[in-house]
Amino acid sequence: MTTVKSPASSASVTTPLLKPSESKSDGAGSSTQKSSKFSGNSVLDGLRSAFTGSGKAASVPPRSNSMVVSQPKRFHDGSVRPxxxxxxxxSGAVIHSAKTGEAITVGNHFEVATYELSSGLDAHSDSHMHPTNYVQRGLNPEQLLKMMDDIGVRNTTLMPIPTSLLQAKLPGDDGATTALNPHEISEQIGGGEHAHHCGPLEFYYVPKKIEDRVLAGRxxxxxxxxxxxxxDDFRKDPGLIKEIVDASILYVDTAVNTDLATAIKNSGMSEAQRSRLDPMITGLHLGDPRVxxxxxHELYKTKGTFTGIGEITVHKELVEDMFAGGRLQASTQTPRMEPLTKLMEVAGVIGTPVVLHCDIDNLHDQVEEFNSKGKGKASEARLPANLEGLRKMFSDPRVQDTKIVWAHGGGLGRFVQQGEGHLDALKKLLADCPNLNLDISWSEVAKQIGKDDQSLTAWRGFIQDHSHRICFGSDTLAPKETGTWEATKKMYDEGLFKGMSTEAKHNVLNGTYDRVFVASRKQVRDFEQNVLTKEFMDTHVTNNGGDPVSAQTLKDLKAAAATA
Ligand SMILES: [Zn+2]
Ligand SMILES: [Zn+2]
Incomplete structure (x- = not known):
């Protein structure tokens, strides 16, 4: 990661490296990295003259409002990052001469360096992006890269949704959603009687049919x-939750890892294009003690592909109730946190960061609490349901080397609301767990953060103070158009990011991403090459019998390879 702590210290450089017309141009749609304007001679010429200038810096009239601190990276195949x-x-920087007190209007003061695309767009990284949806449809790498250029995304994670939707009832003429619990699947639902197909299949876990019906009443x-x-719909009618949950099952789809690896392998991307993507492993059953x-296995099959793990999900409103594994899924409330903790420990040895979705609280508890208020029940302060379990896991000595990103502003959701003392709890967790980072992904989270001025001010202060531990993510789901992908970013641009320092914003938009994701790539590649050999797989992973490879064995093998 390159950060520029004291931009003003590059004092003698006053010659512009980019003409204003170059730093803000129109060609936002360009998708070929090879045509990068940063690689043109004008930049090199600018650099040359900058470093061979007259020495009387202030006497050189400014031709630009910016300077290139780090050039776009060029790759072996000739491709260049944008x-x-x-x-x-x-803007408006004025320096006064120490001798004469005279104003020198040409200042050498620069803001903290930030990323720009060759099109002139400000560039950010997306730490939380789902290219495909709950039925494994979405964007291929070529479409992704085109959209990234259009909206100023320099790097992005690719997180396939690891659960596929299995509708309880095939769409039919009756139009009725099932009243039967698919977890107790019966002849009636699965049988031929209702097997005729009429109307579109669902592709999201909240059935469109149900949502449309509720919205029709507004x-x-x-x-x-x-x-x-x-x-509020759930508060008014808690039965709605059951209706949604009963409509489908979500089954773990471990094929998504190789689906993504195959799409990348067959995409024909240039090295520069490939360097903008951080594919993530998501298809894992977190309740499996052999996970x-x-x-x-997944890393061995797809060497050279993945940067990290996640978004993987422990507790999520509605989704956890629809999970095909029932109570055998990972949970902060049962001993089923152990397989996940071991997975995180192994991730720490490999070097893969882990993006974790775990609601801070339970949806049912929140709805019940709301509806029992003022009804005689003494409302004692209730701790969010999953806070203690998460705190335990984040501070478990076994995961101290694991780069963890807890998603959604500390486990907020579309329905799960921020409780009192939320930011204080986050501050304490960040102080106690040095390996913990947070993302502020999801438009629903942006909505909660931006709900009023008081909330905005509190969050802005919190992020300003912890910006090196926080990253932006869109949490877009298989966007069909750029507007969908950039919605979360726009919400923050218009609220949260206003008045935040350039440095804090840079950290949230790129710095934390570079540290957590980009810097991990080499560690994972080294592990794949040095430890994940055929001999290793034969001896430790695929041999008949035995327990999963321990983190200690992996550590020892890694250390042995490093000294070999
Ligand atoms: Zn999530
Ligand atoms: Zn997500």
């Missing part, structure tokens, strides 16, 4: 402020 680290000149005025199903062996 992003460069650029320091913008402080006036156009209500729809403007509440365009989607939300927590860490599964991870080794």
């Amino acid at each position: 992003d460069a680290l650029v320091a913008k000149r402080h 006036t156009s005025e209500e729809l403007a402020s509440r365009p989607k199903l939300d927590i 860490s062996d599964r991870l080794l």
Whole structure:
């Protein structure tokens, strides 16, 4: 990671390296990295003259408002990345001569360097992106890269959704959603009687049919402020939760890892294009005591592909109730946190960061608490359901080397709401667990953060103070258009990011991502090459009999390879 702590210290450089017309140009749609304007001669010429200038810096009239701090990276195949680290000149900077007190209007003050695409767009990284949806449909790498250029995404994670939707009832003429629990699957649901197909299949875990019915009951005025199903609908009618949950099962789809690896392998991307993607392993059953062996299998099959693990999910509103594994899924409330903890420990040895979704609280508890208020029940302060279990796991000595990213502003959701003392709890966790990072992904989280001025101010202060531990993510799900992908970022641009320092914003938009994801790539490649050999697989993973490979064995093999 390149950071520029004191941009003003590059004092003698005043010659512009980018003409204004180059630093803000129109060609946002360009998708070929080879045509990068940063690689043009004008930049090199600018650099040359900058470093061979007259020495009387202030006498050189400014031709630009920025300077390139780090050039776009060029690769062996000749391809060039489209992003460069650029320091913008402080607007209206004025320096006074120490001798004469005279104002020198040409200052050498630059902001902290931030990333720009060759198109002139400000560039950010997306630490939380789902290219495919709950039925494994979505974007291929070529489509992704085109959209990234259009909206200024320099790097992104690729997180396939690891659970596929299995509708309880095939769509049919009756139009009825099932009232039967698919977890007790019966002849009636699965049998031939209702097997005729009519109408579109669902592709999201909240059935469109149910959401449409609820929204039909709203006036156009209500729809403007509440365009989607939300927590108030559940508060009014807790039976809705059951209806949604009963409509489908979500089964773990471990094929998504190789699906993604295959798409990347067959994409024909240039090295520069490939360097902008951080594919993530998600297809893992977190309740399986052998899940860490599964991870080794996946990495062995797809060497050179994955950066990290996640988004993997422990507790998630609705989804956990629909999970085909029932109570055998990972949980902060049962001993089923152990397989996940071991997986995280192994991830720490390999060097893969782990992005974790775990709601801080339980949806049912929140709805019940809301509806029992003022009904005689003494409302004692209730701790969020999963906070203690998470704190235990984050501070478990076994995961101290694991780079963890806890998603969604500390486990907030579309329905799960931020409770009192939320930011204090996050501050304490960050202080106690040095390996913990947070993402502020999801438009629903942006909505909660931006719900009023008080919340915005509190979150802005919190992020400003912990920006090196926090990263931005869109949490977009198989976007069909750029507007969908950039929605979360736009919400933050218009609220949270306003008035935040350039440095804090840089950390949230790129710095933390570079440290957690980009810096991990080499560690994982080294592990794959040095430890994940055929001999290792034969001896430790695929031999008949035995327990999963322990983290200690992996550590020893890694250390032995390093000294070999
Ligand atoms: Zn999530
Ligand atoms: Zn997500």
